[in-house]
Amino acid sequence: MTMRLLPLLLVLCLLSGGPALAGDADRLLDFADHLFAQKDYYRAVTEYKRFLYLHPDDPAAPSALLRMTRAYLAGERWQEADATVDELLKRYPESREAGRAALLSAEVAFRQRNFSLARQRYGSAGLRYPELAGAADYRIAWCLLEEGDIDQARRQLEGLEAPQGQALADDLGRFATLPRKSPATAGLLSAVLPGAGQVYTGHARDGAIAFALNAAFILASLEAFDNGNEALGGILAFVEVGWYAGNIFNAVTNAHKFNHRLERGLLDELRQKHGLDLALGPRVGLIRMSWRF
Known part of the structure; x- marks a missing residue:
């Protein structure tokens, strides 16, 4: 009797095991x-x-x-x-x-x-x-x-x-209207008046420091020459040339950084508005581009 039931039990186990495994x-x-x-x-x-x-x-x-x-x-x-x-x-x-x-x-x-x-x-x-x-x-x-x-x-x-792609394409026109700062203008301003380029790019404190340092070295070198100390005057003038060139370079760099911040800010705004994934739509982060399983 037991031997006759064994095949039936095996079949029942297999039938019950499938859904369990699933x-x-x-x-x-x-x-x-x-x-x-x-x-x-x-x-x-x-x-x-x-x-x-x-x-x-x-x-x-x-x-x-x-x-x-x-x-x-x-x-x-x-x-x-x-x-x-x-x-x-x-x-x-x-x-x-x-x-x-x-x-x-x-x-x-x-x-x-x-x-x-x-x-x-x-x-x-x-x-x-x-x-x-x-x-x-x-x-x-x-x-x-x-x-x-x-x-x-x-x-x-x-x-x-x-439409999502077309909307983003339309918004790219905003890059042309960003209130950028001209690196050339920033450099020229600092060349004419040390620190002016920094003020132009929104770094008034840096501009004041640049103006004060350049003025101090110019006055110190002139005073040294007036006192007949040509060696000291030459050293101070040499240092001043470095400060002056650095002041121009800093103004140009500030303009580039200013423009980069504007562009990154707009890019972040567009990313939030339009999304990175065409299928999932706006306001979707990188990992939310994770597909619907």
Whole structure:
């Protein structure tokens, strides 16, 4: 009797084990996602690896690799992120996640501020996965903006059909209206009157110090010459030439820094307004470009 029931028991165990294993797999992924949401990226990676080890043939395996890439990216583990993308593309080249992984590979370069490599990777992803071409082109435009190539970024955006891209292209005109300071004017002002260029660029305190130091050395050197102390006068005059040249250089540098702050401020504003990701829309940070699984 017992021997007759044994096959039936085995069948029942197999039937009951399938859903249990599936439930375990889902719980593993949910827990890994929870750790990621808590910014515990290292442990999230461990749980994604556990899932892949225990359930290598699960339909969610490509998604787990993509999520693991995202965790590496969030934790700034660049090499591991690239390696995981390579593994996903090698094992699941036709999966839905493959295109997203290619974009994440470009994001790795973007986050490292290697915008040239990022543009190359975004371009390759757009060519290989036409359905993602718009998203790739939008990020290429952001690479160009980060590199300071406003005109080329505008041309890139004007080729997009998405309203978000067109809106950003329109806003790029604001760069031309920024109240920049002319480095040439700043240098000329400080050449005519030491410290004037610093005042022009919004550094009144630095301007006052530059004026006082240059005036002090000029007066001291003149007094030394008047007293017949040519050696001391020559030394003071030589030092004054250094201060004078430094005052001009400082004014020019301040103008460049002033303009850079204006441009970065506008770029940050546009990033908040339009977002970095075409699919998810405005006010989406880099890691929120994390795909809907």
